Amino acid sequence: MPENRYENPGGSATPRPGQERYVAPVDEGGLGAVDAVRTDDAPTSLWRDAWLQMRSRWLFWVSAVIIVLVVIVAAFPGLFTTLSPRVCNLSQALEPPQPGHPFGFDRQGCDIYTRTIFGARASVVVGVLATTMVVVFGTAVGAIAGYYGKWFDTILSRMTDIFFAIPLVLAAIVIMSVTTNRTSFTVAFVLALFGWPQIARITRGTVLSVKNNEFVTAAKSLGMGRGRILWQHVLPNSAAPIIVYATVALGQFIVAEATLSFLGIGLPPSTVSWGGDISAAQGAIRTAPEILLYPAGGLALTVLGFMMMGDVVRDALDPKARKR
Amino acid sequence: MTTQFPVTNEGADGTTGPAPVDTSTPLLEIHDLEISFTTGSGEVQAVRGADLTVYPGQSVAIVGESGSGKSTTAAAIIDLLPGTGKITGGSIRFDGRELVGAPRAEKEALRGRAIGLVPQDPMSNLNPVWRIGTQVEEALKANGFKGSKADLRARVAEVLAEAGLPDAARRSRQYPHEFSGGMRQRALIGIGLAARPQLLIADEPTSALDVTVQRQILDHLEGMTRDLGTALLFITHDLGLAAERAEHLLVMFKGKVVESGPAREILADPRHPYTQRLVASAPSLASRRIQTAHVHGEESPELLAHHADEPPAAGPATVVETKNLSKVFQIRGPRPGSSTDFTAVDDVSFTLGRGRTLAIVGESGSGKSTVANMVLGLLEPTSGSVEFDGVDLASLNAKEAFAFRRRVQPVFQNPYGSLDPMFSIFRSIEEPLRLHSVGSAKEREARVRELLDMVSLPQSAMRRFPNELSGGQRQRIAIARALALKPEVIVLDEAVSALDVLVQAQVLDLLGDLQTELGLSYLFITHDLAVVRQIADDVVVMQNGKVVEQATTDEVFDSPREQYTRDLLAAIPGAGLVGDEIAG
Numbered sequence: 001m002p003e004n005r006y007e008n009p010g011g012s013a014t015p016r017p018g019q020e021r022y023v024a025p026v027d028e029g030g031l032g033a034v035d036a037v038r039t040d041d042a043p044t045s046l047w048r049d050a051w052l053q054m055r056s057r058w059l060f061w062v063s064a065v066i067i068v069l070v071v072i073v074a075a076f077p078g079l080f081t082t083l084s085p086r087v088c089n090l091s092q093a094l095e096p097p098q099p100g101h102p103f104g105f106d107r108q109g110c111d112i113y114t115r116t117i118f119g120a121r122a123s124v125v126v127g128v129l130a131t132t133m134v135v136v137f138g139t140a141v142g143a144i145a146g147y148y149g150k151w152f153d154t155i156l157s158r159m160t161d162i163f164f165a166i167p168l169v170l171a172a173i174v175i176m177s178v179t180t181n182r183t184s185f186t187v188a189f190v191l192a193l194f195g196w197p198q199i200a201r202i203t204r205g206t207v208l209s210v211k212n213n214e215f216v217t218a219a220k221s222l223g224m225g226r227g228r229i230l231w232q233h234v235l236p237n238s239a240a241p242i243i244v245y246a247t248v249a250l251g252q253f254i255v256a257e258a259t260l261s262f263l264g265i266g267l268p269p270s271t272v273s274w275g276g277d278i279s280a281a282q283g284a285i286r287t288a289p290e291i292l293l294y295p296a297g298g299l300a301l302t303v304l305g306f307m308m309m310g311d312v313v314r315d316a317l318d319p320k321a322r323k324r
Numbered sequence: 325m326t327t328q329f330p331v332t333n334e335g336a337d338g339t340t341g342p343a344p345v346d347t348s349t350p351l352l353e354i355h356d357l358e359i360s361f362t363t364g365s366g367e368v369q370a371v372r373g374a375d376l377t378v379y380p381g382q383s384v385a386i387v388g389e390s391g392s393g394k395s396t397t398a399a400a401i402i403d404l405l406p407g408t409g410k411i412t413g414g415s416i417r418f419d420g421r422e423l424v425g426a427p428r429a430e431k432e433a434l435r436g437r438a439i440g441l442v443p444q445d446p447m448s449n450l451n452p453v454w455r456i457g458t459q460v461e462e463a464l465k466a467n468g469f470k471g472s473k474a475d476l477r478a479r480v481a482e483v484l485a486e487a488g489l490p491d492a493a494r495r496s497r498q499y500p501h502e503f504s505g506g507m508r509q510r511a512l513i514g515i516g517l518a519a520r521p522q523l524l525i526a527d528e529p530t531s532a533l534d535v536t537v538q539r540q541i542l543d544h545l546e547g548m549t550r551d552l553g554t555a556l557l558f559i560t561h562d563l564g565l566a567a568e569r570a571e572h573l574l575v576m577f578k579g580k581v582v583e584s585g586p587a588r589e590i591l592a593d594p595r596h597p598y599t600q601r602l603v604a605s606a607p608s609l610a611s612r613r614i615q616t617a618h619v620h621g622e623e624s625p626e627l628l629a630h631h632a633d634e635p636p637a638a639g640p641a642t643v644v645e646t647k648n649l650s651k652v653f654q655i656r657g658p659r660p661g662s663s664t665d666f667t668a669v670d671d672v673s674f675t676l677g678r679g680r681t682l683a684i685v686g687e688s689g690s691g692k693s694t695v696a697n698m699v700l701g702l703l704e705p706t707s708g709s710v711e712f713d714g715v716d717l718a719s720l721n722a723k724e725a726f727a728f729r730r731r732v733q734p735v736f737q738n739p740y741g742s743l744d745p746m747f748s749i750f751r752s753i754e755e756p757l758r759l760h761s762v763g764s765a766k767e768r769e770a771r772v773r774e775l776l777d778m779v780s781l782p783q784s785a786m787r788r789f790p791n792e793l794s795g796g797q798r799q800r801i802a803i804a805r806a807l808a809l810k811p812e813v814i815v816l817d818e819a820v821s822a823l824d825v826l827v828q829a830q831v832l833d834l835l836g837d838l839q840t841e842l843g844l845s846y847l848f849i850t851h852d853l854a855v856v857r858q859i860a861d862d863v864v865v866m867q868n869g870k871v872v873e874q875a876t877t878d879e880v881f882d883s884p885r886e887q888y889t890r891d892l893l894a895a896i897p898g899a900g901l902v903g904d905e906i907a908g
Contacts, residue, residue: 015572015585015586016348016377016379017350017377018350018353018375018377019377019379019572019584019585019586020585021584021585021586021589021590022375022581022583022584022585023582023583023595023596024580024581024582024583024596045746045748045789046745046746046789046791049791213741213742213744214736214737214738214741214742215741215742215743215744217702217734217736218734218736218742218802218805219755220702221700221701221702221729221732221733221734222729222733222755222756222759222760222809223725223726223728223729223730223759223760224759233744233746236744236746237744237745237746
């Protein structure tokens with residue numbers, strides 16, 4: 001240790017110009033404020049924070065209106081039309097719009113407006129059912145693989161990889177083409193059967209990072225069981241990316257259902273669905289393309305609504321956006 | 325460094341290298357600097373009217389806590405303000421030229437050539453896919469190196485050799501991951517000084533390093549800048565470090581310079597209340613023992629009885645005893661399927677007395693946290709035993725193990741990771757009580773209120789969420805939570821290391837008070853010897869999984885027996901300043 005370490009290398013005992021001793025006037029209460037706890041406004045949990053952020057965006061309100069509208073149409077089609085989608089009059093086939101029939105008639109003489117309204121239900125039911133199944137199963141697989149690790153992880157992750165390698169629509173076509181009992185439930189089930197790996201992977205990744213947090217170790221040293229830690233601490237903290245993906249997946253499943261119905265192997269013709277109507281309109285695409293437009297428009301609007309909502313939710317739940 | 329380095333580029337004034345410089349005119353003059361950031365909630369002023377003067381060849385330090393604006397000020401000098409930051413007022417004059425409002429090209433030309441930078445984190449500031457040599461080459465070329473390829477290679481080796489890397493030519497062919505943290509920081513210092521700048525800005529250059537490495541690096545940096553006549557602007561949160569290394573000192577708080585002047589004068593006679601608090605809190609400068617239970621508590625069993633359900637006062641004087649504790653981890657070997665043994669903890673024995681504080685000190689990788697986890701019962705020892713009140717933890721059945729959890733609780737380092745962000749403060753503190761089915765809902769709420777009082781937080785904080793609290797407040801919540809079950813032992817794993825010095829002092833005081841009040845025993849895991857002196861009765865020094873020295877705190881500080889302990893002690897920043905400076 002050199003002897004002169006604390007001495008001025010310049011050798012000057014008096015400070016040089018610009019380096020004189022300076023003491024700032026004592027600040028107004030700046031020191032005490034460091035330790036204050038905010039008590040004025042409502043506590044902000046992460047969810048409340050996300051909500052506050054979402055509601056300030058017009059995109060949220062647009063997509064929320066679309067989603068609410070579609071869901072109401074799906075649940076209560078009778079509110080929007082008094083006609084039946086299945087009562088058709090061939091003599092009215094391809095007639096243009098007229099009072100009481102704003103979209104005109106299709107090739108079978110059915111009212112297009114009524115069919116478009118009733119078609120919402122099939123899409124929404126399949127979408128919601130498939131998403132629910134995917135979230136439950138995919139989250140369970142991903143959480144167990146990520147949290148328990150070891151051979152659980154090895155087996156479940158390989159299984160996920162195998163299913164991940166199978167294209168969703170292709171696999172659904174193969175299965176649906178040999179299925180005789182085709183209902184909304186079976187379509188949703190088949191879609192979920194091949195749609196879960198994505199969410200399982202996302203969950204596994206999040207769980208892996210959350211479980212290394214110190215609050216998990218703290219819970220362990222309280223003597224909390226592994227299952228309870230997973231349920232109470234790890235899963236709630238992994239929820240954000242799962243919710244974001246589920247919103248987007250809902251849109252994808254609706255598209256997949258329409259694809260299957262279009263191909264004639266989704267919902268049976270007895271069920272009114274947008275996919276089926278698009279398929280039926282295909283034959284008249286040269287003479288009356290507008291018939292195609294209405295079911296396709298309904299489909300596009302619904303998917304757009306969910307996709308935009310997914311975007312807004314992702315922005316609001318993005319952990320990077322919430323660093324203070 | 326005694327060798328003479330050929331200097332290949334010319335200084336701004338046309339003279340060559342570390343030639344005599346005019347030291348009477350300031351090199352850098354910052355006047356009334358204002359910097360603000362644009363955030364979602366409007367403009368935030370990060371720096372408010374800062375003044376700073378640096379003379380050629382001088383070393384100046386800016387000291388402050390995180391968020392004080394010290395790094396922002398430095399970034400403004402080289403025009404590297406992050407994100408939305410911009411200079412809104414004042415002037416920065418470097419070598420007679422005004423930098424605020426100067427064209428971008430002019431400021432870019434200064435970077436590297438006239439003003440060098442040593443960044444904070446050596447781990448992320450080197451490109452991992454480039455060889456070290458390539459990165460030095462890049463720095464040299466960017467700063468106008470002209471010469472043949474062979475010249476360039478020779479110069480690269482020179483730069484690294486100057487920075488204190490042995491066998492520099494071979495080292496320059498290696499990649500960053502083959503370097504230790506200290507070696508990387510040396511390489512970065514080499515890069516920062518490669519073009520012989522007149523000013524070197526070092527932003528917390530050693531905060532990510534172990535203390536002994538920190539000391540070597542700083543000594544080297546000091547030597548190099550002195551030999552080259554480079555002025556050094558040093559940014560740190562550590563007052564001891566600043567006082568030891570700089571002649572002129574600025575203390576910043578909330579974007580303002582609250583005090584500045586000769587380093588020794590400020591240290592000896594701090595005048596601003598903030599500086600006074602800082603000097604008083606800096607563990608390396610004012611190490612005094614915080615009063616603990618072994619002074620008051622041990623002889624007053626009623627205090628202990630009041631706290632614990634079963635009177636522990638009747639128990640033996642030793643709470644935790646480890647006997648020949650070892651932990652071997654299997655790490656993946658070079659070939660698939662193969663594994664090698666890594667002994668993280670090797671034959672560690674110590675005893676923690678009731679109502680006392682035992683510190684386990686060591687640098688990263690010394691195995692101290694592994695010991696903590698074994699004492700907490702989170703890891704099973706490979707051999708040896710942990711005995712709690714004379715009972716071996718390994719012999720407990722599930723029910724007994726669950727009951728044991730109530731008696732030992734941890735507090736961890738990271739105040740951002742130790743509380744579940746989804747849980748309100750109330751739920752976080754209540755969780756242990758609920759899990760161990762203590763009391764009714766009403767009693768639990770009363771207990772949570774009581775605990776918040778104990779850690780001096782308002783009861784209204786109960787309904788808040790962790791993201792609304794500061795780091796120090798979160799750490800106090802973590803302590804409250806650990807106290808909820810009235811444990812006898814608290815394992816503090818680097819519990820104050822991530823806190824700013826003032827907050828750290830508050831938390832240490834709190835821990836001292838709680839020990840006196842509740843008769844707690846602390847197992848204090850830390851890398852910071854200065855803190856040890858404030859809080860611990862006994863010290864265990866660990867290195868590479870082994871205990872190197874074990875004694876009372878006074879013995880270790882006054883007459884360390886092992887060279888390693890002496891190195892650690894000597895490396896405490898400001899350690900040499902303690903007696904005479906403060907007294908004077």
